Amino acid sequence: MPINVFVPKFHTEEILSEIRECLDKGWTGMGFKTIEFENKWKEYTGLPFAHFLNSNTSGLHLAVHQLKMQNNWNEGDEIITTPITFVSTNHVILYERLKPVFADVDQYLCLDPDDVVRKITPKTRAVMYVGIGGNTGQYGRIIEICKKHKLKLILDAAHMAGTKFCGKHIGHEADVSVFSYQAVKNLPSADSGMICFNDEESDKLVRQLSWMGISKDTYQRFNKNEGSYKWRYDVPNLGFKYHGNSVVASIALVQLKYLDEDNLYRNLLADNYINLLQKTPNLKIVSIAPDCVSSRHLFQVLVPNRDNVIQTLYDHQIYPGVHYLDNTDYIMYHYAKGTCPQAEYYSEHLLSLPLHLNLTETDQQQIVEVLFNAIK
16 A cells, blocks of 8 residues: 555544535535634634635735735835745745745754844845744744844744644744645645734734625625625725635534644654654654644655655655755746755755654554665
8 A cells, every 4th residue: 555645534424514514504605614613723722813714825925915015015025934835935925026035944944043134134024934844943033033123923834733832822923823724734624724813903804805805704794683684895905815615614623623633643653753763874853843842744854865765665655745845946936046055955855754644653664664775
């Protein structure tokens, strides 16, 4: 049997029951289950506001768009960001005609605070921080830097559902945090996300912006007691079609019940990898920051001759991943090529080993044995 890097696990019968309720009620769009999931997410994380969206990418775009609106940023203003991430993190900066300025990464694959400080200019408006693999890295120092230099902090928490920082769920420290419930994330749905501001005004505005800028969504205009519908609304802002729907929220509602249990199993698998890999030569494990309780979305190692290693694993039906290619290698971000040497090195050596809820210790032993023989 092939061993893949990601395999989602769904609680199918419970999910179908939640979806059936949407179908029976005749409400599959925004509202109903989306509101229920927002409330459950706030209860789980302790975050004061949460708005359910169709993807993490939509949330990141809304975060940048809204901060630009609220703070009167100009085109060409800069956001410091990481080159080790999925491209949507940096694309959303370009959507708003702002400039991604790449800072290097540290041993945790997160932004290096020292290089962030070096990259600050009079045009810097924010820092985009990615908790790659569920790792907080040197997040505390980034928070201090943003406060000192009066920069907004955007947290791309796509990998961080269930991650805790200094004793509480991640997200409270940022101006805005965005989570992912894409199909292979720790809390998998079909595809969806959540944007979390810390103030009511921003939450209210983002709800309008995610529904075409309309003042009241369909669910708000429906009087559930009278069965009547108030059709008139205003459109105070130019918005987007980024909201989530109740069918996908139904999946997420069920998956949330099992998130802590699932993340615990991921951490047990990670600990087992660490034990099994201790005697593997020429291999380095990417460590987790000491103040982080990680979601363990990824288990990443650094290996020599990665392409050869990957091919050997493929030959044994083991399919790892690479998270991620240095974004400055892509044509559209070539202007920053050579500015982040540590990220460039990691990009050439990173390997994500299979890590998912269907993985067994026997699978891990097989993976490590093949890996050992591939790089010894």
